Amino acid sequence: MRTGPPAQSxxxxxxxxxxxxxxxxxxxxxxxxxxxxxxxxxxxCSTTGNLGENVxxxxxxxxxxxxxxxMSATKPNMNQANDYDAAGNVLNDGVNAYLYDIxxxxxxxxxxxxxxxxxxxxxxxxxxxxxxxxxxxxxxxPTWNTACSATSGQGGWTFTLTTSWILGQGGEQVTELDVxxxxxxxxxxxxxxxxxAGGALIATYDYAANNTLFxxxxxxxxxxxxxxxxxCATAYTSLPFGDSLTPASVSGFSACQDDATxxxxxxxxxxxxxxxxxxxxxxxxxxxxxxxxPDPSNLGVDFFLPQTWNRYEYAxxxxxxxxxxxxxxxxxxxxxxxxxxxxxxxxxxxxxxxKQSAAVDEDQSVAGSYKHGMVGEGCDGxxxxxxxxxxxxxxxxxxxxDAEELxxxxxxxxxxxxxxxxxxxxxNALHTIxxxxxxxxxxGQHWTDNYGDLRTYWHVLREIVPTDSNKRRxxxxxxxxxxAFWQVFGSGSHTEQTTTTIYDSNGNSIGGxxxxxxxxx
Numbered sequence: 001m002r003t004g005p006p007a008q009s010x011x012x013x014x015x016x017x018x019x020x021x022x023x024x025x026x027x028x029x030x031x032x033x034x035x036x037x038x039x040x041x042x043x044x045c046s047t048t049g050n051l052g053e054n055v056x057x058x059x060x061x062x063x064x065x066x067x068x069x070x071m072s073a074t075k076p077n078m079n080q081a082n083d084y085d086a087a088g089n090v091l092n093d094g095v096n097a098y099l100y101d102i103x104x105x106x107x108x109x110x111x112x113x114x115x116x117x118x119x120x121x122x123x124x125x126x127x128x129x130x131x132x133x134x135x136x137x138x139x140x141x142p143t144w145n146t147a148c149s150a151t152s153g154q155g156g157w158t159f160t161l162t163t164s165w166i167l168g169q170g171g172e173q174v175t176e177l178d179v180x181x182x183x184x185x186x187x188x189x190x191x192x193x194x195x196x197a198g199g200a201l202i203a204t205y206d207y208a209a210n211n212t213l214f215x216x217x218x219x220x221x222x223x224x225x226x227x228x229x230x231x232c233a234t235a236y237t238s239l240p241f242g243d244s245l246t247p248a249s250v251s252g253f254s255a256c257q258d259d260a261t262x263x264x265x266x267x268x269x270x271x272x273x274x275x276x277x278x279x280x281x282x283x284x285x286x287x288x289x290x291x292x293x294p295d296p297s298n299l300g301v302d303f304f305l306p307q308t309w310n311r312y313e314y315a316x317x318x319x320x321x322x323x324x325x326x327x328x329x330x331x332x333x334x335x336x337x338x339x340x341x342x343x344x345x346x347x348x349x350x351x352x353x354x355k356q357s358a359a360v361d362e363d364q365s366v367a368g369s370y371k372h373g374m375v376g377e378g379c380d381g382x383x384x385x386x387x388x389x390x391x392x393x394x395x396x397x398x399x400x401x402d403a404e405e406l407x408x409x410x411x412x413x414x415x416x417x418x419x420x421x422x423x424x425x426x427x428n429a430l431h432t433i434x435x436x437x438x439x440x441x442x443x444g445q446h447w448t449d450n451y452g453d454l455r456t457y458w459h460v461l462r463e464i465v466p467t468d469s470n471k472r473r474x475x476x477x478x479x480x481x482x483x484a485f486w487q488v489f490g491s492g493s494h495t496e497q498t499t500t501t502i503y504d505s506n507g508n509s510i511g512g513x514x515x516x517x518x519x520x521x
Contacts, residue, residue, distance in 0.1 A: 016031070107120055201215045433481060
């Protein structure tokens with residue numbers, strides 16, 4: 001991948017990235033002139049200009065024959081091969097040291113430059129809710145492996161709460177409380193409050209600046225400009241993988257007092273203490289362009305996309321057009337069905353359906369199995385097929401009903417066309433309707449979350465292999481999606497038939513076809 005000059009002045013405007021055959025990033029290079037097309041692999045970057053910074057990495061397999069896609073050496077850590085734990089989590093990247101709890105969650109980070117240690121606190125569902133500073137108060141030398149016990153008063157470490165978050169229903173950060181700023185005028189330590197719509201950051205109230213700032217994002221959801229209601233503006237630039245985040249001035253505006261919220265790369269929270277991004281399921285290192293931990297689910301594996309078998313790679317190494325919602329798998333199958341079901345909807349309307357379908361897909365809990373048309377395991381290992389089937393039916397019915405009401409209110413208020421909020425509600429039902437035709441879901445099959453990798457791989461392979469039966473299932477999903485759309489938005493849509501006539505080279509009709517598609521009024 002190569003880039004040309006950015007808009008702002010830069011002595012090294014050309015950038016180039018090279019990869020090995022497993023999809024591991026080998027280099028990120030900059031130069032005084034754009035790069036030419038290379039030969040791929042280690043020779044993928046060729047330029048006649050002066051080179052700037054070269055971020056590089058070597059991988060196991062090139063040095064010791066172990067192809068596990070783990071780094072063996074990097075520019076900041078020549079001993080990277082020895083800095084993974086047994087689960088494949090990065091323990092040291094040359095900038096920070098990391099510690100993980102028994103659940104595999106990152107629980108402590110030590111900045112190796114300044115020596116500060118930050119601990120993260122999670123709720124019972126594994127969502128991060130707070131963080132604080134760690135200090136050693138035990139006897140003798142600090143024992144790093146016990147640092148995560150500090151919140152329970154054990155291990156010789158003392159935990160001091162610095163930041164906590166109030167979360168929304170989807171786990172989004174609504175309000176941040178900064179305990180260090182608690183005072184008489186701000187007894188709660190209120191730092192900022194975020195406003196989200198459709199899962200995207202829209203605005204932030206910054207308590208210190210007493211200003212509401214609106215986030216102007218790019219197509220990936222990365223914040224590019226922050227504009228204040230009390231006039232101010234600050235731009236943010238970064239490279240494709242999210243690194244080198246830098247504030248910049250905006251012509252005609254004074255700079256905003258501070259960064260209202262830490263949400264940046266694809267709308268995720270960037271931790272100041274480590275420079276990494278919190279995605280929910282995992283942490284992403286923009287400095288390396290890859291995840292700190294391997295994908296725990298394996299459900300992102302696409303049999304026909306070899307890079308998806310690399311459990312550390314981010315967005316198929318294509319961060320300019322692709323993104324990851326939370327560190328789990330993409331939903332390209334559902335998106336493809338939506339595109340084929342509703343070709344006459346605008347791309348923006350289809351995007352609403354895709355985002356809402358993806359939001360439903362984020363719930364991979366046993367309790368949420370009914371949203372996928374599956375049956376969850378009970379507390380005693382039993383399965384309530386009838387109960388979960390009713391939950392599935394109720395879930396679809398309620399969201400379709402909500403969509404109908406929202407659409408009617410939209411029309412009654414004088415609007416025309418399709419109501420965006422109604423499309424969101426319909427998107428909830430749509431994910432379940434289309435998912436129920438999957439070979440791994442149909443018939444109310446049992447939830448596979450607790451069955452281990454073999455069952456998981458089989459689940460995925462049955463869905464992605466393009467067999468004739470799978471093609472028929474996807475066609476059924478398309479028909480079911482269109483039928484549901486007609487039932488909800490029937491007064492605002494109709495079907496049209498298109499007749500295509502085929503002619504030979506002499507202009508004689510030799511046959512034809514008739515296709516039916518959905519059209520919105």
